[in-house]
Amino acid sequence: MSDSSTDTISTPANSAGKDFNLIRLLLEGRAFFALIVIIIVFSILSPNYFSLNNFLVMSSHVAIFGILAIGMLLVILNGGIDLSVGSTLGLSGVFAGFLMQGITLDVFGVVLYPSLWVVVVLTCAMGAFVGLINGVLIAYFKVPAFVATLGVLYVARGVALLMTNGLTYNNLGGKPELGNTGFDWLGFERLFGVPISVILLAVIALIFGLVLSRTAFGRWLYASGGNERAAELSGVPVKGVQVSVYMLSGICAAIAGLILSSQLTSAGPTAGTTYELTAIAAVVIGGAALTGGRGSVQGTLLGAFVIGFLSDGLVIIGISSYWQTVFTGAVIVLAVLLNSVQYTAKSKKPESSAPQPNSPPQGAKAQSADSA
Secondary structure, three states: OOOHHHHHOOOHHHHHHHHHHHHHHHHHOHHHHHHHHHHHHHHHHOOOOOOHHHHHHHHHHHHHHHHHHHHHHHHHHOOOOOOOHHHHHHHHHHHHHHHHHOEEEOOOOEEEOOOHHHHHHHHHHHHHHHHHHHHHHHHOOOOOHHHHHHHHHHHHHHHHHHHHOOOOEEOOOOOHHHOOOOOOHHHHOEEOOEEHHHHHHHHHHHHHHHHHHHOHHHHHHHHHHHOHHHHHHOOOOHHHHHHHHHHHHHHHHHHHHHHHHHHHOEEOOOOOOOHHHHHHHHHHHOOOOOOOOOOOHHHHHHHHHHHHHHHHHHHHOOOOHHHHHHHHHHHHHHHHHHHHHHHHHHHOOOOOOOOOOOOOOHHHHHHHHHHO
């Protein structure tokens, strides 16, 4: 008589596997779940939170952090860090404001007023130059990324202060008769009801998402971040990748600086202070490993939205800005802790007490031991 009760018994291995999969799902999707919780909580606390217009406005704020964070993601995937992005953002805004005010050529007695697109291109080139300095110091002179980018942070901020003498460029609208109008287009204009800054964020995220997943550069980046020595021995141009990611991070910081200055209609040398920490937080919340080689654009975007929607929600319900700093810091610490748990869980699979398919039963092992 056969015993059919064994068909309904759940083995410890199956239970452990189900628990492991559930924990893994919660850990890997934590940024998404956190964003949903934030939206639900603040929608309950404030009737003005849950509305399409408010989401669009908050998304325009998130665009600045999101673009910064995408550039930071590339650096962190490479196993580095870029502390200079906040200062690069401030310097980019000042540089754009300087160009919009007109370039005086005393030798010829003329003032040049570059068009908006010339201002955008030159500002992005300036951001790439700052990134190039970081990349060369780190890749070729072997300066630790933390030290190199910290030094450039102070240099970029100092240059911005020198350019403005500590003041702020106002009235960046330009002059219609000189053809340099439209600077506020980045910060205020909408296309099909969506802010231009949000569209820029989506385009940049799509481009870098494709680069990381579909190109050789993306594979080189993950490989060099995971194990630089092994990647170099495999033929990956490690130094070129390092320089490239810092240049791309500088360009992203320049674009974010243009958007911020456009939204504020002014360019100040202190803009972007501590933004580098917000960018790092967004990357970490999105699930990237600070040791390099792990992370995605999708996760980083979710991390940026978590920080942005949390900060704006606290403002809407009237929480002090000091408490906002406390909450942001707590979120960063929690994200780092969950990252540690996630990657530890990946390295430890649930052990099964059931015998492996190719292993002999315990009785056979004992019999063979006795015969020996």
